[in-house]
C-alpha cells in the first residue's frame with residue numbers, strides 16, 4: 001500500500017456552456033482521498049456534487065486540471081479508454097438503483113463482467129460472491145420489479161463491486177430509501193470499506209448518512225471545505 | 234447417382250457461386266458471434282421482449298414485406314434466368330415470321346433441320362426437332378378439359394436428345410423411355426402420355442383411345458398408350474410419332490383428290506416449330522443468317538430466335554410492369570421496412586436513454602452500446618426475414634405448388650432456393666439501415682446529461 005492517496009484531484013475546473021453563457025461549477029478544486037477511506041460529500045443542491053463525482057468516476061472530462069486514480073491519469077483519457085478503465089476500476093451506485101428491468105438480479109450483477117475476458121465459471125463465481133456479500137443469495141432470479149427498494153440498492157452495490165474495483169462512488173445511495181433500508185445500505189458500505197478495503201466516495205444530503213463516513217467534505221462555491229463537525233479531520 | 238456423387242455435384246455447384254460462398258461464410262460468422270456473445274444476445278432478446286407488442290408488430294411488418302419482396306423477386310429471378318443467354322449448347326427456334334400461331338408447310342422441315350445449310354462452308358446444327366401440334370378429345374359428344382389431349386408430333390428419337398429436363402433421369406427411367414421410343418419408331422400409332430394427363434382422361438398405359446381432332450378437322454387418329462413419362466415436368470404432356478399425322482394427312486388428301494374435293498386446310502400449315510441445337514452463340518448467329526437469307530422460305534417467311542430471345546420478345550409486352558416491380562415496388566418496400574424498423578428502434582432507444590447511460594457507466598463503450606441497439610434490430614429483422622422466406626418457400630412450393638402468376642407462358646413460378654437467404658439478408662439489411670441513426674443516438678448519449686439535474 002503506497003502512502004500516496006488513491007484519488008488525487010489537482011486544480012480542477014469544470015464549467016458548462018449554456019448558449020453563450022459559461023456556468024462555472026467547480027473552481028480550482030483539489031482533493032486527496034487515501035486508499036480505503038469512506039468519504040462523504042455534502043452541499044446544497046446544484047453545488048456540483050454529482051459533477052465532481054462524475055469526473056472522478058471518469059464519466060465526464062474536466063475543463064481544466066488533473067484527476068489521478070491510482071496510477072492512471074484519467075483526465076487525459078479518451079471516451080473509449082475511460083469506458084475500459086471504468087469497468088475494472090470504479091463501481092458506481094445510483095440513487096435510483098438503475099438496474100435493468102429486463103434482467104434478473106443475477107444477470108444485472110453479471111453485466112459488467114461481460115466486458116472482461118473471464119470464463120463463464122469465473123463469472124459465475126464472482127457474481128455469486130458479490131450477491132452473497134450483500135445478502136441476496138436467495139434472490140438470484142428475481143427481477144428488479146420483484147424486489148424492494150432496499151434490495152434493489154443491494155443488487156446495485158453487488159453490481160458495483162463485482163469487478164472488484166478499488167474505488168466505489170455512490171450518488172445519494174440512500175436518497176430513495178426509508179430509514180431502515182438506508183441503515184442497511186450504510187452498514188454494507190462500511191463493511192466494504194472495513195472488510196475489503198474499498199475506497200468509497202458518497203454524495204449525500206442526509207447528515208445521518210454522512211456521519212457514518214470517516215470524513216465529510218462540503219462543496220461550496222465550487223470548492224471544498226472541511227466539515228467543522230468532524231473535529232478529527 | 235450415388236449419394237457421394239450427388240454430394241460432390243452439389244458442392245461443385247455451391248462453390249461455383251461466389252454469392253453462396255459469401256453467404257455461407259457470413260452465416261458461419263453470425264453463428265460464431267452468437268456463440269461468443271450469447272449473453273449479449275440473451276440481453277437483446279430480453280429487451281425485445283419487454284415491449285412485446287411493439288416487437289411483434291415490427292416483426293409482422295417485416296414478415297409481410299419480406300414475403301412480398303420474395304414473391305416479386307422469385308418471378309423476376311425466373312424471368313431473368315429464362316431470358317439470359319446460355320453461351321454454350323443453346324437452342325434456336327424457327328417459327329413463322331409474321332403470324333402467331335406459327336404454321337409452316339411441312340416441306341420446310343428437312344432444310345430447316347439442317348439450318349438451311351447449302352454450301353459446304355455453312356454451319357449445320359448439332360441436332361434438331363420438329364413440332365406439329367395435334368389436339369383432340371376422346372369424347373367428341375361432350376368435350377371437356379379432362380378428356381382433351383394435345384400431342385407434340387415429332388420424331389420420337391429426338392425425345393431424349395432435344396427435350397429439356399430429360400437428362401436427369403434414373404437409369405431405370407431412361408431405359409424404359411428408350412424402349413418406348415423404339416416401339417414408337419416401329420409402330421407410329423403408339424404414344425407416350427404424362428401421368429397427370431392420363432389420370433385426367435381416366436386412361437391407363439396399354440389402352441387404346443380414339444382422338445377426334447379439334448384442329449385437324451376430319452383427321453381423327455386412333456392411338457395406343459404404351460408408356461407414361463417419368464414423373465416431372467412432362468406430367469401433362471403427350472407425344473406422338475409425326476409420321477402418323479403426316480401419313481393420315483396424305484391419305485385424307487388422296488381421298489379428297491379422288492373425289493375432286495379440295496385438300497385439307499392445314500395441308501401447307503402443319504409444321505409449327507423447328508428446334509435447332511447449336512454449339513455456341515457464334516454458330517447460332519451463322520445458322521440464323523443462313524435461314525434468314527435463304528430463298529427457300531418466302532411464303533410464309535420464317536424467323537430464327539434463341540429460346541431466351543423468344544421469351545424476351547414475348548416479355549416485351551410486360552416490360553413496364555416488370556420494370557416497375559423491380560425498380561419501384563421492391564425499393565419502396567425496402568424503404569418502408571427500414572422506416573418501420575427505424576420507428577420501432579428509435580422509440581425504444583428514447584425510452585431507454587437512462588439505461589444506455591447506465592451501461593456506459595458500467596463500462597460499455599459507445600461502440601458496444603451501438604452494437605447492442607443494432608443487434609436488437611438485426612435480431613428482429615434477421616429472424617423475421619428468415620422465417621418469412623422459409624415459410625414462403627415451403628408454402629408456395631410444397632403446399633400451393635407454385636405461384637400462379639400468369640405472365641408469358643410460365644404456368645407457375647417456384648420460389649428458388651436462393652430465397653432462403655434473401656429473407657434474412659433483406660431483414661438484416663433493412664434493420665441496419667433503419668436502426669443506424671437510432672443506434673448512433675444511443676451511442677452518443679452523454680452520461681453527465683442523463684444523471685445531473687440541469688436547473
Ligand SMILES: Nc1ncnc2c1ncn2[C@@H]1O[C@H](COP(=O)(O)OP(=O)(O)OP(=O)(O)O)[C@@H](O)[C@H]1O
Pocket residue numbers: 016017018023025043044045046047048049050051052681682684685686687688
Ligand atoms: N451537463 C450539464 N450541462 C449544463 N449544466 C450542467 C450539466 N450538469 C450539471 N450542470 C449544472 O451544474 C450545476 C451542478 O449540478 P450537479 O448536478 O453537479 O449538482 P448537485 O450538487 O449534484 O445537485 P443535487 O444535490 O441537486 O443533486 C447545476 O447548476 C447544473 O445545472
Ligand SMILES: [Mg+2]
Pocket residue numbers: 049050051171685686
Ligand atoms: Mg446530484
